[in-house]
Amino acid sequence: MSRTTTLTFLLCCLSALVFSQSNNFNIKGSVTDTLNDPLIYATILLLEKQDSTMLEFSRTELDGSFLFKNISPGEYLVKTTYIGYIPTTIDATSLDGENLDLGQIKMNELAEELMTVVIKAAKAPIKMRGDTIEYDASTFQVPEGSTVEDLLKRLPGIEVEADGSILADGKNVNKVTVDGKSFFGSDPKAATKNLPAEGIGKVQVFDTKSEQEEITGATTESQDKTMNLELKEEFKKGAFGKVIAGIGDKDRKELKGNFNKFNKTIQFSMVGVGNNTGRNGLSWDDYQDFMGSQSFNFDNSTDYGFGGGSFYRTMRLGGGGGLESDIRSVFFNDNPNGGFPENYNGGLNFNFDDTKNKLSAVYYYNQAGLDQNGLSERERFYEGFVSNEQASNQRDNLSKAHRAELEFNKEIDSLHTVRFSFNGAQVNENKTTKENTRLKKDGLLTSVANTANDIDTEGYLANALILLRKKFKKEGRKMGLNASVLYTELEDDWTQNSKTTFLSKGALVDSTALINQLNNNLRDKTQFKANGLYVEPLSKRLFIQSFYNYSNRKENGNREVNDDLQNELFLNEDLSRVYENSIILNRFGSALRYSYNGMNVSVGLAYQHFDLDGLYSGLGASQINGTVEKEFINWIPHFSLNFKPMSNAYFNLNFSRNANEPSIQDLQPIVNNLNPQYIIEGNPSLTPEISNDFSLFFNKSYPLSGVRLSLGGGLNIYDNQFSTSEEVDEFLVTNAQPINVDGGRTLRFNAGINFPIIKNKITTRIRISGDQNIRPSLVNEVENNTTTWTYRPYVRFNITPSENIGVYLTARYSFMDTEYDINTSQNQKILNQTYAVEVTAKTFLGIFLNANLDYKRFSNDRFNVDRDIPVLDLSVYKQVLKGKRGEIRMSLYDSFNENLGFSSMDSFQTQNEAIGRYYMLSFTYNIRGVKSSAHKKGWW
C-alpha cells in the first residue's frame, strides 16, 4: 500500500514536472440557462477534439462556474450537460498553452415536445449534429400504407398544412432530401406525399444554407428549413431456394427443390422431392427451411403430468407414416436399403408471426412406393424341437397421404394466451403380397403355405384442440387448460387367398387348408380429451404442480368376412364381428417441486382410474356376443432430481411408474383364426402392465481441453408385463393368447467420451452402450426366460488437417448374446460390425472428390452367418456459374455392386433385391450459391 502511494506520488511529481515544462493551461467558464441563471451542478466534460475521448469531468459550482486545471496544450472540446437541456459543445483549443476563459455558456432547454413525445413516449434517442436534431421516426406508429406526410403529422415540432406544405418549428421547409439527395426537384410535397412511411428510418431538420453560405461557411439566421429523410436499412427480408436434378443409368432419377420467401412477420416456403433412388436427401437444413419458426414446438405437450419443464422444445421425429403421424414425423421418410422405391413428397408452409399473433398453416403430401422381392429365414427353439421358417415374398406397397395442420396462437394480454389448432389427414394405402412359406420342424417339412394378399386401406383423421394458458397477478401462479377431439376412420378391404398344405413325416400330405376370403373392416375412433394444470408457488424455492387428465375413447368396429367359394360369397359368421368399446381414463396428481439455483427436485403421486367397457357380437346367425367390463385403479409415484454438481456438469436421477391398460381386443374371449398358422384368442383376465422406470444421467465437459464425458443408466422393472402364451402343435400351428407375466426387466447403460487428439485437426468420440433384456414368455406351457445382453461399442475419428480435406472414420460393433432358460444348447452369439470411411477433398481447379465406404460384417455362429457387405459411393463435383450458383456432380453409387439388402437380426435374416450399382449425373442450382466444404457441417 505504502509502496503504491509512494510510487503514485513520485509519478505525480514526475508528470507535474513534465507538464509544467510544456506550459500547461487552465480552462474556466460558467454555465447558465437562456435567462442567464446559473445551472448548478451541471456536468462539464473535457474531451479531445480529435475523437471526443473524455479526459476529465467535473460539476459546476453554485454560481455555475467550472475550472479544469493543468491541461497540456492541444485541441479540446468542452461539453456541458444538464437535465432537461440540450447538451452543448464548445471548442476549447489552446495550442500555445494560454489559459482559456469560455465565458458564459448558454444552454437551451429541450423543447417540451421533444421531451414528452420523442424521449418519453416514443423512447427514441435524439441525436445532435450541430444545428440538427435527429431522431428515429420508425418508432412512431403509423397505419400500414401511410405516406411520409402521415408520419410527419405525428412528429413533434412539425406541422403539415392543408396544401401539403410543411412547417418545422414554425419555419417553412423548402427542401426535402432523401438520404441527402434531392428528391423530385425542389417541391417538398412530391416526396412526402409519395414516399411510403414504412421505408423511413430517421427524419432530420436543419437550417437551409444558401449556396453561398455553403461555400463561405458563414451562417446567418435562416428563415427556411431543410428536411432530410433517411431510409431504413434494408428491411429484414429475403428469398432463397435451390433445385437439384439428377439422372442415372438403370432408369434412376432424382429431383428436389425448395424455395423460401420471408420478411419480418411472414415466412412462406415450399419443398418438393421425387426420386426412385430411395434417397430423399432431405436434411435438417431442409426441414428448418421448410418449417421455419415452427421447426420446434415450444411446450407443445398438452397431456399434463409430472414433467412440466416449459423450458424445452419438443420435437417428434423419425419413422412413421401411419394415420396419426404428424408432418414433422413423416418429413424424413427415407426408404431403407433394399427394394425398388419410388417416392414423391412435397409441401407448402406459411407462418405469420408478429409476436402477439402466430399463425401457421402447413400442407404436406407424401407418396411412397416400394417393390420388394425378398427371402427371409427364421429359426425358433422350443422345448424338444426347433422350427425353421423359410419364406420368399414379393411385396408391392404404395401409400399416399395428404396432411394439413393449422395452428393459431394469440397472446390476448400479458396474462392470457390461447391456442387453436386443427389437423386433418387422408391416407390411402395399397399392399400386395405374395408369399411362399415353408415351415420345418427339426428339419422335416411340416407345412407349405402360398399366400396372396391384397389390402386397400383408406383412412381419415380430424383433430381439433383449444388451449388456454393463464398467468395470475401473483407471480408464479399459473394455469393451463385444454380440450381436444380426435376422430379417425379406417377402412380395409382385404382379399386373402391362401393354400396351406400340412405334411406329416416331411412328405405325406396330411391335410390342406384353403382360404379365399374377402374382408371388409371398418373402424372408427372418437377420443375426447381434457387436461388441466395448476401451479401454485409456495416460496422462492417451492411450488406445487397439480394436474388432471380426462380421456374418453370410443371405438367402433365392423368386420365383415366373406368366404369366396367358387365366386359365391358366404358370410363367415365366426370371424365377422361388430364391436363397440369405450375406455375412460381419469388421472389426477400433484407434485411438490423445489427449484433453486440449479437444483430441481420433484416428488409426486397420481391416482389413475381406467374404466373399460366393451360390447361385441358376431354377424348373421352367429351366437357370439358378450361384454367386457373392467376397472383398473393404479397409484403412480414420481421422483426426479437434477442439479449441477460442478462447473459444466449436469446430473439427473428419475423414478417414474407407468401403467398401460390392456386393449379391449385382447380382453375379448374370442378366437381369431384369420391366419390359420397363428391363431389368437383373447384373455378376459388381463390386468394393466406396470413398468417401474429408474434412470440416471451425468455429463461433464471441459471446454478448455475440449473433453466431454457422459454416463447414463436405466432400469425398467415390470409387473404384470404383457407377453404371449403360445402353444405350438405338431404342424407348427401356433395358438396364442395374451397373458401377464412377472420377472421381466430391462437394464441399460451408456458411457461416452469426446476429446481432441490435436485440436481442430483430429477429434475422437468413443462410446459404449449396452443393455440386458429379460423377457419371460410361455411356450407350450413351459415358462421360458430369454436373456439377451447387447453391447454396442463405437469409435469415431474426425480428421481435418486442412480446409481442403476431411476424413471421417467410424467403427461400430453390436455384440449380442442370447441365453435361453430352456434348451440352453441353442444359446447364440451374434456380432455385427460396421466400418465407415468418408473422405472429402478439394483438389485442383476447385474439383471436389468424395468417397463414402460403408462396410458391414454380419456373423452368427449358430446360424452359420458370415457375410461381408462393402458399399462404396463415389462422387466428383465442381461449382460452376457466376456466384457459384451451380454445381455439377457425377456419382457412382454402390461401386462394388454389393448392396443386396441383407440384414441379420437375432434369429431372423432377410435379403431383398436392391438397386445395386448405378451412375448418376446431377446438377444443383442455388440462388444463394452452393457452399461446398471438405468438412462436414455442424459435425461436433
Added chain:
Amino acid sequence: MQMKNIFYCFLISILAFNLEAQTVEGIITYNRKTDYISIMSKLPHISQEDVDRMSLTWGNFNSEGSDYDLFFKGNKTLYQRAEAKVASDYSWKPNKFILMRDYASNEQEDLIETLGKVYHIKEELPKTKWKILNEIKEVAGFLCMKAETRNELKGQTIHAWFTDAIAFSGGPEGYGGLPGMILEIDINNGDAIIFASEVKLEEPEVKLPYPKKLKGKKIEQSALDAIVKKYIDETIEGKKNPYWRVRY
C-alpha cells in the same frame, strides 16, 4: 409538466450536490438480453443462408433475458445475478459472476466462472477510454448521454448510456468511469443489451452483499483474458460459436 421536470431535476441536482457524490446509493436491476443470431452471423464460417435459416427458425423466439443487480454505496459497487423472485418450472444454475468495484481505491475484485473454472481477480481497475457522443435518450426514466469504448479482447464496440442525474461513476458489467451512472450498455449494436429495468435510489441502508467466501483460482485479468482469447480463437477455427460458453 415542464416546470415539474425542471423542479425535479433541480431537486436531484441540489440533493446530490449537497450530499456529495459519494453518498449516492441504491440498487439498479438490469436485464441482459443476448442476440445469438446476430452474434453467430458474424462468425466466419456462417453463410448468409445459415443466417437466414437461424432467423427463420429462432428469430421470433423471445428470450426473457436474465436479471442482474447493481448495488452501489459510498464508492463501492457490486454487480451480480439477481435472485429469482419466485420458483420457476426449472432452475438453471448460472455461472458465478460477481463484479466488485471500489472507485476510491481504484480496485476491482471479481469472481468469474468461465470455461469450467471459477477465477478470482483482484487488481487495480484499468482506465476505460470513453468517447462522448452527441446523443441522448431516456432509460428507466432518466435522461442519458451516449458514450463509446472498445473491448479489444472480443472485438466489440460498447455503447454506454449514462445519466448525470445519478452522480456515481459506476455501471453494469464492470463498466464505469463516466460522469454518471451507466443505465444501459449496448454491445456491438444490439448483440447484447443490458438495460436498467428498475432504479431504486431511496432504498434505505443499501448493503453490498459481499460473498462470504471468495473461492476461486487467483488470476490476473490479463492472464484470464489470454485464456479466453485462446478459447475464442480456437473455437472459431473449429467452426463453432465460442459465445455459447464465453460471456459475450
